[in-house]
Amino acid sequence: MTKLAVIALGGNALLRNNQSGTIEEQEANTTETLENLIFLVKEGYNLVFTHGNGPQVGNILLRNDAGENQYGVPQMPLDICVADSQGGIGYMIERCLMNVLRKHNLKRNVLTLMTLTEVDPNDSAFNNPTKRIGKMMTKEEADRLNKEKGWIFKEEKKNKDGYRRVVPSPEPKSIMNCEVVESNARAGTIVIAVGGGGIPVYTDDEGLVRPSEAVVDKDLASSILATQIKADEFYVLTDVPFVYLNYGETNEQKLEFLNHTDTLKYLEAGTFGEGNMAPKIRAALSFIEKGGRQSIITESKKLEDKSFGTKITMEYDVKDLHKYD
Numbered sequence: 001m002t003k004l005a006v007i008a009l010g011g012n013a014l015l016r017n018n019q020s021g022t023i024e025e026q027e028a029n030t031t032e033t034l035e036n037l038i039f040l041v042k043e044g045y046n047l048v049f050t051h052g053n054g055p056q057v058g059n060i061l062l063r064n065d066a067g068e069n070q071y072g073v074p075q076m077p078l079d080i081c082v083a084d085s086q087g088g089i090g091y092m093i094e095r096c097l098m099n100v101l102r103k104h105n106l107k108r109n110v111l112t113l114m115t116l117t118e119v120d121p122n123d124s125a126f127n128n129p130t131k132r133i134g135k136m137m138t139k140e141e142a143d144r145l146n147k148e149k150g151w152i153f154k155e156e157k158k159n160k161d162g163y164r165r166v167v168p169s170p171e172p173k174s175i176m177n178c179e180v181v182e183s184n185a186r187a188g189t190i191v192i193a194v195g196g197g198g199i200p201v202y203t204d205d206e207g208l209v210r211p212s213e214a215v216v217d218k219d220l221a222s223s224i225l226a227t228q229i230k231a232d233e234f235y236v237l238t239d240v241p242f243v244y245l246n247y248g249e250t251n252e253q254k255l256e257f258l259n260h261t262d263t264l265k266y267l268e269a270g271t272f273g274e275g276n277m278a279p280k281i282r283a284a285l286s287f288i289e290k291g292g293r294q295s296i297i298t299e300s301k302k303l304e305d306k307s308f309g310t311k312i313t314m315e316y317d318v319k320d321l322h323k324y325d
């Protein structure tokens with residue numbers, strides 16, 4: 001039977017830390033990522049791609065602000081900026097994918113779906129912004145923007161030190177119109193959905209869909225989608241080939257296979273970085289807890305070589321245990 005996979009494209013897949021974010025850079029990165037994944041189309045998988053928007057939506061907000069300051073153009077709220085990022089990034093992935101498919105002489109339709117993610121308007125995340133967006137800033141820039149605009153910044157120590165704006169990131173509850181994603185994907189169309197974690201919304205007491213000012217974690221939202229559409233596999237693509245214990249230390253240990261119990265134990269012990277690997281692990285666990293067969297965390301260029309990647313399943317497969325020792 002044809003397998004259905006949800007593949008969450010990590011930030012690195014679209015934009016790298018040392019890049020300013022030009023469209024040429026993003027298209028080149030996206031094309032390289034898709035070239036690495038085209039083997040899945042050749043193997044006959046039905047596919048849904050999801051993607052982040054952290055750097056891009058932060059840049060949209062900065063343009064928003066500059067437009068108002070310089071030309072009096074009214075600023076748009078965060079949900080509209082997330083929608084803008086979803087459309088822009090989705091279009092870019094769609095076009096790059098069409099060209100990669102053509103190069104490999106593969107025929108598949110590609111469809112980008114504007115996707116809304118339901119959140120709880122009373123989620124405590126609205127009082128504790130944690131989602132890092134936009135470009136890295138110096139302490140002086142962050143302090144000035146905090147004073148002038150009330151924007152909140154947090155220090156970031158990944159790759160280079162600096163400060164990034166943070167916004168609320170409520171837990172995703174469900175993905176709207178997931179039936180449309182599923183029916184198209186199962187019919188062979190490659191669907192791009194849940195961009196930037198989806199546009200956060202909630203349904204009020206009268207049943208009206210209302211906007212929510214937040215950015216949802218794309219790995220968590222992708223995991224919810226994978227569950228809702230009963231995907232066989234859930235891939236979280238990032239910038240390392242495996243999940244590690246003691247990452248970056250002399251006693252670093254790669255984890256090729258993980259079962260639910262061990263993953264939860266490591267997570268609860270604070271083994272994985274909160275701003276980095278921990279949310280990916282939570283997303284991977286959520287998928288298998290709700291009936292998914294396997295979550296895989298790795299980098300796109302290692303995916304085709306199946307000996308790479310951390311495979312998280314409910315129980316260890318006996319034949320894999322010797323590899324784990």
Ligand SMILES: NC(=O)OP(=O)(O)O
Nearest residue numbers: 052053054196217218
């Ligand atoms: N929305 C989201 O999680 O985006 P990033 O993965 O780019 O931070």
